[in-house]
Amino acid sequence: MIDLYAWTTDNGFKARQMMEESGLEYTLKPVNIPKQEQFEPNFLKISPGHKIPAIIDHDGPGGNTISLCESGAILKYVAVKAGNGLYPADPLERVKVDQWLFYGSATYTTLAQQFGYFWVRAPEPIEEAKAYYDGVLRDMMSTLDRHLADNEYMAGDYSIADISMYPDTHIHGVERIGLDEYPNLKRWHDVIEARPAVQRAWGPF
Secondary structure, X not given: OEEEEEOOOHHHHXXXXXXXXXXOOEEEEEOOOOOOXXXXXXXXXXXXXXXXXXXXXXXXXXXXOEEEEOHHHHHHHHHHHHOOXXXXXXXXXXXXXXXXXXXXXXHHHHHHHHHHHHHHHOOOOOHHHHHHHXXXXXXXXXXXXHHHOOOOEOOEOOOHHHHHHHHHHHHHHHHHHOOOOOHHHHHHHHHHHOOHHHHHHOOOO
């Protein structure tokens, strides 16, 4: 059994989507970010950087109970544990997945979150920052669109690389910028959105 600590953020949806795709049994443990529950002492023992998502696996390697934070690490750990192809066994295929997994985790989400802050959550509008991150997000979406012109998914078959980038594409691309200028990215998004596991992951929290 895995306990998933998450909230309704891009990284939270990544981990929830991963758990639904994995087929592993899990319990969702909401961490209410607006109420700053991420700073509670018990949660800090699981996620020292006070970030969601985090997991506790009560049947980890060797039967040990382990805790893990950071969305990219969680995607990779759960995919390997599930063994259902979301992280391929072939070393050459893993290289491709790792490249886009790290792009999604370290670049795409990180900068998309800055777009979200300045466009949605900032207490005062800062037009220069809004314009800058609008351009950054559009550039990243163009990168993904060009790549997807010749690839059905980000790295071969559907994988954790796709899961790492879907939430920000959905939240910022679909709901804020729109995907009309990025037809390949839209095709990719819509195919993933239709997956039953994704529908469950984005259902009521």
